[in-house]
Amino acid sequence: MDEQLTHFNEQNRAKMVDVSEKAVTKREAVAFSKVVMSKETMSRIKEGKISKGDVLSVAQVAGIMAAKKTAEIIPMCHPIPITGVDIQFDDSSEDTVLIEATVKTTGVTGVEMEALTAASAVALTIYDMCKAMDKAMVIGPTYLVTKTGGKSGDFSRESMES
Template sequence: MGDLTHFNEQGRAKMVDVSAKPETIRTATAQSSILLNDEIYEKIANQKMKKGDVLSVAQVAGIMASKNTSNIIPMCHPISLQGVNIAFDWVKEEQGYRLKIETEAKTKGSTGVEMEALTAASVTALTVYDMCKAIDKGMVIGPTFLVEKTGGVSSSDYKRQLNQTDKEE
């Protein structure tokens, strides 16, 4: 585990200086999910939601959020994203349907894109909640986690060892 680098000599928050780091291709994949009841699943699957195509709107919201991560996470660097992708997968569970959300962010730069991928996953799930809350406010979001990150020189690649709970959710 690395040292905390977001503090200055006075112990106050600072944005880390990455100006000396070389530019490399960097990717990050994150995952979130939202548990929905059968009624919401049926309406989304059959394009019957009054607010429109839930998955398309959520996908665009996630992409927009990833591009604005540095505006909402104070110590994130504004970066030029080269690509963002969001994919969905439905899983039937005892309590209803889980919509799995997987996001991938990519850049060529001097800092990673983990926060952009995590922000995209989170906002995608939040948008689904927002568009469906009139039917059921009991939807459950999460877990949200980093699946993988590549690129960079000073830190190694990371790949989460998915446990059984992660695979089921």
């Protein structure tokens, strides 16, 4: 078949990029997201009174489990042996939960997608657990904060929260 193989639709072809030659290094990525809600919803979260349970505790678990599912959700993502995930919250505002997801690996590809997926799953879970009282919540912006390790160099951006 090889001889007659016309690289069908070459420019549009989806593939999982070959990373066989990339070096195994320690890598870390931090992603940010947030959920903006009504003050009442926010105060209910702080009081732990949402009927589905302690919102942030469940959302943390969701984020960590989603980080492990990243390669199942993002089609061209390589499966990665994650070595650590940490989810942190800042709930000092009246109407916003800030989310920071840190993911580490020792592998051949970065963990930007794992961090972004974790942060997104945390935000979606917060939405899910509060939606009975507040469907107008808004998720994001969601973005990469820092990325270290790997040949393409480090990345760091200013926080959009000020």
